[in-house]
Amino acid sequence: MSKRVVLLANNIDELGGAQRVVQVLAGGLASRGYDVTIVGVEPLGERTAHVASTYQVERLLETPYPKQAGAELDSLRAGALRKLQAILDAGEPGILVTAQVWAMEHALDCDLVGWRTIGQFHSSIEAAAFGKDLDRILRAYRDVDQFLALTSVDAMRFTQAGLNNASWLPNPLAQWPSEVANPQSRTVTYLGRLSAEKAPMTLMQAWRIICEQGRLGDWNLNIIGSGPHDVQIQAAMTDLPRVQLLAPVADPYVALKETGILAVPSLIEGLPLVLMEALAIGVPAVASDCSAGVRELLDEGRCGLLVNRGDAAALASGLCELAENDELRARLGRQGREHMLAYERERILDQWEQLFESVNR
Template identity: 35%
Template sequence: MTLVSTEPQRDVFFVSNSVDELGGVTSWSHQMARLLTGRGHRVHVVGITPSDVVQELGEVAYPMTTLYAGQPPRPGRAREASMREQAVRLTALFRAARPGAVVIVTQVWAMEWVAQADTRGLTVIGMSHESFEYSKASSRFQRVRKYYQDVDRMLALTREDADLWIGQGMNNASFMPNPLPFMPDVPSPRTEKAVVSIGRLHDQKGIDMLLDTWAEVAPRHPDWRLRIYGSGEDEEILKKQCTALGLDNSVDWMGRTSDVAGALRGGSVFVQSSRGEGFPLALMEAMATAVPCAAFDCAPGVHEIVHDGEDGLLATLGNTGELARRLDTLMSDKELRDGMGDRARINIQRYTTTEIVNRWEDLFSFLER
């Protein structure tokens, strides 16, 4: 049954780099769009450019708009002229909204276009879906400071990250965790001797470090397999690394999957080897499926989701030997992983969709005052 909110029904715009690119921000945007639509709000998802690698969205119950038919011109006068032109389109969308409308900019690159549009009378929220430290190591850091400085609220994913942004002079910073992506009725039985990884085959996800980790673990557990779900630009070089490490007989390259819950139910341990994250959905999905996690503690969102030693095990970022020991601990002790998996499924429910959507609606009302 759909629960209609007692909050005012609003027009809500989600503005991202693309409406359907592969990645967690897109998944989050459409999950929130569905949830807010279910509460009676009128949602519109806007992207700046089309995607090179498209995520399957299925049917959507709200409009989607992409500003450019291709990529915008290179920086220069032509780029500036095109941005002004597309800002006019954004302004037209925003002007058609009812009073109390909210613009949620999910990625700071997209904010460069929103900043040129007329947002008078609208609440504008800018988001960073990565940790403060990971952002600081990229070009996005200065763009956040520039383009989110004057929005109504700049949202990080954890209180720890918000405090760090405040320390940079972003006094409008606060935080909002991600909602639980799903809560499967049937958890993993944790009977298969399989460790599961789910994520893009991209440097950020650290699959190269995972293979180095597995090279230490696999000889001690010859009856276990590592299943790597995902695709990406690093696939060829990672498979070569796998072969060079002598791991071809214990690693399964599963490709992309549209059945994340099914993939997780087929595993007894989940591993995340990322160099950087925000509030990782994959960890939440694994815990909801009652699969205990071993992960690099690469962001505040990771140690907020996983209670180290209670419902999962964390290792120092980049220390593959330590991550190997965490995996070995879970793989060697069925009673331990069963206990951690059961506690993970219970603990992760503090991020239910109802709780998080209520927090969003409370924020809308607070910022409208």
């Protein structure tokens, strides 16, 4: 079996999401003797420095695609495809893993003879339908050797939608924290993109309800992230006490180790890595019931509280229930850390190697 693996993503510069997973997989597979290359279609903002990497890093474009269709976009895409083909042809065929559907749409225009292909979607099927990506996913991934969803529930639903090659494999934790979070912390943390689907404004509304009720006076709220809702968050903060808006962090554990409760108010999610990391460090969560992945991570309530999505009052109630009960918070934190052992990197890498053997048969 070839030990060559190419991991293709929309970009490889974002701090979170599929990009972090690609980097974790690349480092893990390289440590097991695989010849790994990660490829980003286009750059995004400042380039992530892959310092002392044990894998190769490539970008198909030096500048992002233009927003409008036209000759410039066509020319850039043709150049991107030539570079991708050159990367694929630089050694013997192996396994191509496409982390996102747009990246797969580029790979489909290349000669993939001899390659085994694995396609991924890093969110729920509901998110795919909400974002109008479902039809694209069904087209792009119908002929790959294996399509991977994040949960068994999503794999079943993708199969029902027409992908007969669907299976599932959860994302791994980037690292296992050796110490647990500060159990005395009185901080509620939101850690993620400030955008509509993540619903940070629902959390701000919940915090307003809590403050108006005169509860959690010794607790703070940290909003860590950036995105299109920056201005709305800043405006909402002006008359709310004990709220900070902080810049994104490269290492989430830096923020999580001083967190008492993680808030996940999202409207749609897949298998949120930040929730996995919080549970691994012993931080319980209050999360909206927005995906099979969230339910699996919280183990149907053993590792945190599930509340109705988009419901600020329910979110406020859940935060108060957890913040005002030290014993409950400690118990859910212990159970969450234990539950996350199943997502430890080496265990997930074992499953990837089994998958590689399967698609090469």
